[in-house]
Amino acid sequence: MAEYDVVIIGAGIAGLVTGNYLVDSGKRVLIVEQIKYPGGCACTFGKQGYKFDGAVHWISQAGEGGIVKSILKDFGLDGEIRFDRLPAPPQVWLHDKKIKSSFGREGVVKALSDAFPYESGNLDVFWKETEATLKQLWRLVKLQPSKMAPAGKFLFNLSFPLKFGKIAKYHKKKASEVIAQYFRDESLRHVLEAMGIFQDISFVHYAWFNSVALEGDAYYPAGGIRAVPDALANRFISKGGEIRYRCKAEKIIFKDKKIAGIIANGEEISVGTVVSASDATKTFLTLAGEEKLPLEFVSGLKEWKVSEPFFYVYLGLNCSLREKGFDGSPIWYIPEFIDKKFPMLGGKALGIGMPSLLDGSLAPEGKSVLILGMAASCAFMNSCPVRAEAGTNYRENEHYKAVKERVGEYMIDIAEEAIPGLRENIDLKIFATPHTFERYTGNLHGASSGWSMAADQQHKLSVKTPVPGLYLAGHWTMNPGGVPAAFVSGKLAAEEVLTG
Numbered sequence: 001m002a003e004y005d006v007v008i009i010g011a012g013i014a015g016l017v018t019g020n021y022l023v024d025s026g027k028r029v030l031i032v033e034q035i036k037y038p039g040g041c042a043c044t045f046g047k048q049g050y051k052f053d054g055a056v057h058w059i060s061q062a063g064e065g066g067i068v069k070s071i072l073k074d075f076g077l078d079g080e081i082r083f084d085r086l087p088a089p090p091q092v093w094l095h096d097k098k099i100k101s102s103f104g105r106e107g108v109v110k111a112l113s114d115a116f117p118y119e120s121g122n123l124d125v126f127w128k129e130t131e132a133t134l135k136q137l138w139r140l141v142k143l144q145p146s147k148m149a150p151a152g153k154f155l156f157n158l159s160f161p162l163k164f165g166k167i168a169k170y171h172k173k174k175a176s177e178v179i180a181q182y183f184r185d186e187s188l189r190h191v192l193e194a195m196g197i198f199q200d201i202s203f204v205h206y207a208w209f210n211s212v213a214l215e216g217d218a219y220y221p222a223g224g225i226r227a228v229p230d231a232l233a234n235r236f237i238s239k240g241g242e243i244r245y246r247c248k249a250e251k252i253i254f255k256d257k258k259i260a261g262i263i264a265n266g267e268e269i270s271v272g273t274v275v276s277a278s279d280a281t282k283t284f285l286t287l288a289g290e291e292k293l294p295l296e297f298v299s300g301l302k303e304w305k306v307s308e309p310f311f312y313v314y315l316g317l318n319c320s321l322r323e324k325g326f327d328g329s330p331i332w333y334i335p336e337f338i339d340k341k342f343p344m345l346g347g348k349a350l351g352i353g354m355p356s357l358l359d360g361s362l363a364p365e366g367k368s369v370l371i372l373g374m375a376a377s378c379a380f381m382n383s384c385p386v387r388a389e390a391g392t393n394y395r396e397n398e399h400y401k402a403v404k405e406r407v408g409e410y411m412i413d414i415a416e417e418a419i420p421g422l423r424e425n426i427d428l429k430i431f432a433t434p435h436t437f438e439r440y441t442g443n444l445h446g447a448s449s450g451w452s453m454a455a456d457q458q459h460k461l462s463v464k465t466p467v468p469g470l471y472l473a474g475h476w477t478m479n480p481g482g483v484p485a486a487f488v489s490g491k492l493a494a495e496e497v498l499t500g
C-alpha cells in the first residue's frame with residue numbers, strides 16, 4: 001500500500017492550504033518542496049541582520065470578512081498571525097509632485113484632484129465607475145460559478161450581462177483605453193495607468209488592484225510575509241502531514257493510464273493522487289508529459305501569456321527611514337522617462353516598499369529595509385537568450401551578470417531621484433532578476449501571478465485537470481493571481497480531491 005493518499009508539489013501558499021484541508025479530512029499527505037523553506041513567492045529571507053520579503057508587499061482579504069481571514073479561521077490560525085493594515089494606500093510620486101491619498105474613493109479622488117484640479121469632475125466619475133466594477137467583481141467571486149450545477153450555470157450565464165454589466169463591459173477592455181475615454185491630460189493618464197502596474201491590464205483587474213486604495217484592503221503580517229506560510233506549514237506538520245524540503249518533483253509516473261506516483265530527487269514515491277501547486281506549464285508539459293493531454297489543452301498552455309515578472313533590488317540601509325519622514329506606505333515613483341537602454345523593463349513606475357516601518361524587527365536597530373521593484377517586459381523575457389530552467393548554469397553567464405548589475409544599479413538611480421541621498425546609506429544590496437524568481441519559485445519566466453492579466457488574455461485553468469488523479473492549485477487557476485487567489489485555489493483543490 002502507498003504510504004500517502006496525496007502528494008502535493010510545492011509548499012507555496014496554495015500547496016500549504018490544500019495540505020491543511022486534506023490532513024483535516026484524515027488524508028495522509030506529503031508535500032515536496034524544491035527549496036529549503038515554505039512560501040514560494042510569499043517568502044522572507046535573511047541576510048546580515050536584515051529580513052527581506054522576497055516578493056509580496058501586502059496581502060489583501062486578510063481583514064475581518066476577507067477570504068484569507070476566513071480560511072485561516074478554518075485552521076484556527078487567525079489569532080496566531082497578527083495582520084496590520086497598511087498606514088495609507090500606495091503614494092504616487094512624480095518628479096514634480098507627490099500624491100498622497102487616504103483610503104476610500106473620496107480620499108483617492110481628492111488627492112488626484114489636488115494634483116490635477118482641471119480633471120476633478122472626471123476623476124470623480126472615473127473612480128465611481130472603478131468602484132462599481134470592483135463591487136460587481138466581489139459579488140461574482142462570492143457566487144463561485146465554477147461550483148454551480150449545470151442548470152444553475154446555464155441561468156447564470158444567461159443573466160450575466162444584466163447582473164454583472166460592468167464585468168461584461170470591461171473584462172476585455174484595457175484599463176488604458178478606459179482611462180483615455182475619461183481624461184485628456186497625458187500626465188494624469190500616465191499616473192492612472194501606472195496605478196494598474198501591468199501593461200495592457202484589463203479594466204476589471206485594474207479595479208481589483210485598486211481595492212487597496214478604494215477599500216483599504218491591504219495587510220501586513222507581523223514578523224514579515226513568511227509568518228503566513230510558516231504558520232500554515234507548522235500546523236500541517238502538527239496534524240500529521242509531512243513536508244520534504246529541497247525535494248524537487250521531476251516526473252509524474254503513470255501505470256495503465258493512471259497516476260502511480262512521482263519521482264522526486266530521483267526517488268519514486270507511490271501515490272494515486274497528485275496536486276500540483278507549482279507552475280502549470282511545467283506540471284503538464286514536463287512532469288506529466290504532453291502526450292497525456294488533449295491537443296487543445298497543450299496548445300493553450302504553449303500560447304497563453306504569463307503575467308509580467310519583476311526585477312527587484314533589496315537594500316539594507318544604515319539609517320532610519322522613519323526619521324526621514326516615511327510612514328511605511330508603499331510608493332509608486334514614476335520617473336520622467338525610462339532609459340531606452342533597458343528594454344527588459346516593462347513598467348512605468350518603480351515600486352518602493354519599506355517593510356521595516358511596518359515591522360521594526362525586520363532590520364537591526366537604527367537601520368531599515370527598502371525594496372525596489374519594477375515590472376519586466378514579457379516580450380523581452382520570451383526572447384531572452386538566457387534561460388533559468390533546471391540544469392542551465394545561467395548565473396555564470398557573463399552577459400547575464402552584467403545586465404543584472406546594470407539594471408539593479410539603474411533602479412537605484414531612479415530611487416535616488418525620489419529619495420535623495422539613498423546611495424550613501426546603502427549597507428547591503430541584493431539584485432533579483434525574473435530568472436532569480438524562476439529559480440526560487442519554478443514559475444515560468446518568473447511569472448508573478450500565474451497567467452497574464454492583459455485584457456486579451458483572460459485565462460485560467462480548472463483545479464480539475466484532464467488527467468485523472470492530477471489536480472492543480474495555485475495562481476494558475478485564478479485570474480488575477482496573488483496571495484488571496486492562492487488561498488482560495490488551495491481550498492477548491494482540496495474540495496475537488498475529496499469529492500472527485
Ligand SMILES: Cc1cc2nc3c(=O)[nH]c(=O)nc-3n(C[C@H](O)[C@H](O)[C@H](O)COP(=O)(O)OP(=O)(O)OC[C@H]3O[C@@H](n4cnc5c(N)ncnc54)[C@H](O)[C@@H]3O)c2cc1C
Nearest residue numbers: 010012013014034040041055057249278442474475482483
Ligand atoms: C515580485 C512579486 C510580487 C508580488 N506581490 C504580491 C503582493 O504584494 N500581494 C499579493 O497578493 N501577491 C503578490 N504576488 C503574487 C503572489 O505572490 C503569488 O500569486 C502567490 O504567492 C502564488 O502562490 P502559489 O502557492 O500559487 O505559488 P508559488 O508561490 O509560486 O509557489 C509554488 C511553490 O512550488 C515550488 N515548486 C515549483 N516547482 C516544484 C517542483 N518541481 N518540485 C517541488 N516544488 C516545486 C516552488 O519552490 C514554490 O515554493 C507577487 C509575486 C511576485 C513574484
